[in-house]
Amino acid sequence: MEEGSVYVCGNVTWETSLIKNKRGKAETVLWTPHRLEGAPKGWKVVTGSSSFHCFVLTTNGEAYGFGRNGAGQIGVGKYNAAVHVPQKAKVGSADDPVIDAACGKAHSLFLLKSGAVFGCGVNGYGQLGTGSTSERCHTPVKCKIPGDKKCRAVAAGLDFSLVLTEDGEVYSFGCGEYGKLGIGTDGAHNTSGSSIKMGFHPFPTPRKILGLEDVRLIAAGNHHGLAATRTRVFAWGYGAYGRLGLGSTKNKDVFRPEMCECSGWVAMGKRLTEDKCLFKKLAAGKESSLAVLSERMTTYAWGKVKAAQPEADMYPKILQDLQGWDIRSISLGAGFIMVAADTSVIAWGAGTEGSLGFGDPPKFPKSSAQARKVEPLEGLTALSISAGANHTVMVLKETEDSKSILDALNTHTPVNISDADVGNDEDDFFETDGRKRKGLEEGADEEEDAASRSVVDDLAICACVVFLNFWNSLF
Secondary structure, eight states: OOOBEEEEEEEOOTTTTTOGGGTTSOOOEEEEEEEETTOOOBSEEEOOTTOSEEEEEOTTSOEEEEEEOTTSTTOSSSOOSEEEEEEEOSOOOSSSOEEEEEEOSSEEEEEETTSOEEEEEEETTOTTOSSSOEEEEEEEEEOOOGGGOOEEEEEEOSSEEEEEETTSOEEEEEEOGGGTTOSSOOOEEEOOSSSOOEEEOEEEEEEEOTTOOSOOEEEEOSSEEEEEOSSOEEEEEOOGGGTTOOOTTOOSOEEEEEEOOOSOOEETTEEOOSSSOOEEEEEEOSSEEEEEESSTTOEEEEESOSTTOSSOEEEEEEOGGGTTOOEEEEEEOSSEEEEEETTEEEEEEOOTTSTTOOOSTTTSOSOEEEEEEOGGGTTOOEEEEEEOSSEEEEEEOOOTTTHHHHHTSOEEOOOOOOGGGGTTOGGGTSOOTTOOOTTSGGGOOHHHHHHHHHHHHHHHHHHHHHHHHHHHHHO
């Protein structure tokens, strides 16, 4: 495996990023990719569309984490507001190294070479798969996969988890809201005896998702899941904006896997046969999904792929922006897409806090409705890229030819701070498991709620101004 240095862009004030009552305080936003000082060289980086923490996977099988850690999701054996300088998670060994990882909003999963899966972080819905619930766990614990089956892939949504076993079965555990566990129920129940107040039973014991056999790839968005067999893609969970790819008549929640509506996977004008595995990569984000075909460099996407598009794509469509690119790594964040292809990094979507890495505003755009190259990285090979809630992390290959380009990039020097420096208010650093934000699209973060209120406030002010002008005209 090739390895390189770790770079990050976006909001790196992990302990307060997107927390409503902490906004307005000094935050560090990196508008271009910066080399993360103190990070080890790695072959892969991992974060998630709902995540505020990241991992660097090294070639010797270690996982180094940084970011928010109020629930212990970094797995370093302690709770604190955030880990800024990457620290080694307490999981894996020389004989059984870490080969992959996945990040939810406040929990993490680790896949070991032996096929065992470990998890840490918040566990109120059982998203660590231990068979029981607990508030949180700062040291990785083993997931109890039925039959002690060996796993070959892991995926984490906002508050649920998926694992793929070596025999092609998919198991899920955690919160079942929207049907995102794919087991036929969401676990909804009334939590109040005197009024209607809905809650969701936890599912801490991994359950097999029926109807999925010989699965090759899995992915988890905030509130939906994907699985690819040799020739088909299946989806389940939260159905708004077409992220499940089931067609215009099924823009609703789906409690069991259904096959994405695609008349046939076509690569560069050629319909692919079913004598081989069609899919190279599978990804799920907050409001969209995509599949990269194994031949002829073609990518299909569905859902709210571009923020500016008038309507969501209700079924898989060829993503023309990426036609012909040799995609090495691709990731869906919270409203934006990052792609490592050839010797370029391509990005588009909502990157209001530097997550796209285009450059300092107003000279460079914060967001982009169309795919465009991240110019500071042009000519570089990104070995791995991963998009988060409002940040992006990547591994850049170091060669003699790339030295001058890498030298022109800035360096971010993080400093770990004590809990006392941020008030030690743990509830600000992770979502309390029993508290669901109703009225917000798919349990969105407080920042989206604040933005909605801001729009309402602006409309109210405009109405008042109109009324006053009308009133004054009467006199």
